[in-house]
Amino acid sequence: MKVSNPLNDLAANLGVTIKVLIQLAMGPDKEFREMVRMLLSALPEEEAVIIAEDREIDAQFLDYLSRVFETRPLVLHTLLKNPSTPSNTVERIAKLLPSADLETLAKDPAIRPELLEQLFKIFGNTQVALLKLIAEHPATPPPLRGQIAPLLSKEPETEDSTATPPEKKLKSDSRVEDALKEALEAGPRSEFPSEVALSSCVHQLFEVNFNIIADFMKRINQQVLKQLERLAEANRQILQVIAKNAGSLNLGTLQLSADLVAFVTRKLPDSVSEQEILEFLKRQQASRQGGEGARKEGEESPQERAEGQETADEGEKEEEEEDYVSLQEQIKKMTVGERLRLARMGGMSARRLLIRDINKEVAKSVLENPKITETEIEAIASMREAYDEVLRAIGTRKEWIGNYNIMLRLIKNPKTPTDLSLSYLSRVSKKDLDFIQKSKSVPEVVRNYARAILLQRMQSKK
Incomplete structure (x- = not known):
């Protein structure tokens, strides 16, 4: 099957054939369906x-695309003009588009006669303006024009109950028509009618806030919500300690x-003692006031002591437990800047x-x-326990x-x-893929994708 370049590129990036990509998009596995839908939704307008x-894409997949791109009018217009798009999909798209967009479509000199007939069958004489445009179009077959003529001489029928309710349609705006008229007078048409392009821009502006919010909400998962709850609890505990010890802390x-x-959040859901939080606050305050953790003149900083110890131990493969513990204690007294340098x-x-440091920037600096x-x-x-960013x-x-390992x-x-x-799954050996597809410790979508490969x-091989 011949397919468009963006679809080929998408399949290649996932390490699968186009046939497998389409099977994943419309298959029974919910994780895969959502993954392919999100990848397609992220495509730029011109690639969509x-x-x-x-015209050579499977009709069922074209119907699937109409649902993925149902908030992109320009893509919907293109699907309407594709002769391979099934009639039930054409009807669904037509009922979704605003009247102004349908009328724009009916003015297109390149529109197929079959599509004009389909529009007539879908709307009958419920949209008089559209009916007039179909009758006036030079591509309209004479028999169809003969059917329309008597209908235009009658009063328009009430919109039938099968039509899409107005609130389900993509929003339109009276300003679109004015913009379209100006565009038509401005110059020659591009591949897509200028009024369609302008209409698309207007609808995109109407939908942009909704899309941003919807995309944000889609990305919020249970883990994020749990982290927000932990942050709220950490803030509550910190404020309680500050309120109780306002006398011993210089709040100014x-x-x-x-x-x-981060220190308090990491310890949750286990309880954090008031003394631990208070000591942390006093240590930070002393560090700022004394410049280097209120150390005596001439005394080495924790960072200097740590670096000196590390230089001496660099060639050793194993360290004494007491030295390791000593280094831990020194690191605890360091400021963020000192830890970043170390x-x-x-x-x-x-x-x-430091790869386990409570500050993710320090952990990333280890790399x-x-x-x-x-x-x-x-x-x-x-x-x-490593940070996602690391x-x-x-x-x-x-x-x-x-490095394969x-x-x-x-x-x-x-x-x-x-x-x-x-x-990276497409680079994994058969033996390791088999392990991954059975492993309960990796996310389900990774297991399923390993199985698909x-x-x-x-x-x-067959």
Whole structure:
């Protein structure tokens, strides 16, 4: 089957054939259907139009596209003009479009006679203006013009009950007609009638706020809501501690940081003691007032001590437990700036600690450390407590993702962003795909996609 380039590109990016892509789009698996729908919805207008005008796409898939792009008038117009679009789909689109858009369509010199007949069958004489345009169009077959003539001499019938209620139609606006008239006088037509293009712009403006909100709501999942609840609880606990200890805290100089909120949030749902929060606040306040955590003159900063220790230990593969604990204590006393510098310059034990830092920017900075090894990256790629941003940064570095073990560990990690895991599945071996499709620790959509790739590979061997 010949298909349009955007559809081919989409299938290639997912590592499947166009036939498999269409099966996934309309198949029984809800996760796959939603994934393909979101990918298609994200296509630019011009690419969606290229797909909609392809006459060799399966009729059932054209109907599917009409539902995916039902808020894009220009794409709907293109589907109406595609002779491969099934008649029931043409009727559904026509009832969805505003009268002004239908009248614009009926003025198009390139419109097919069959489409004019379909419009007449759908609306009869319920839309007199449309009926007149069909009768006046040079492409209208004489028999159809003969059917319309007596109807125009009668009073228009009341709109029948099968027509789409006005509130279900795409909104139109009286200003569209004025804009269209100006456009028609402005110059020659492009591939699509200028009035259609302008009408599309107007409808896009009407829909834009709705689409933004709908897209945002679609992305909110249970995990995000849970995180918001934890943030609210963390804020409540912090404010309670500040209120109870207002006398011992200098509220005039107190500056609350993201580190504090992250520290409390990380400990939830377990209870955080009032003393822990108070000590954190006092430590930050002392650091700001004293410049370096209120240390004595001439005394080494926690960062300097840590860097000195790390330099001495750099060549060792194992460290004494007491040294590791000592480094932990030193890091706790550091400011964010000091931790960022240590993450970029420190040795292996510092990297092991800071990759789990409560501040995600500090954790991400560990990846910028020139001393970090691929063995460490493999370990980080498997960490379920790693930040999404850290895993994504690993997955977008060519020198790391070229390592099969790193790539595989990312895919198996349930914390890895789903789009990243899906983009690499086509490179995975049959044995590992089989493991992934059975693994309960990876997201369902990743398991299903691994299964689809296995099926495709088996079919290609037959």
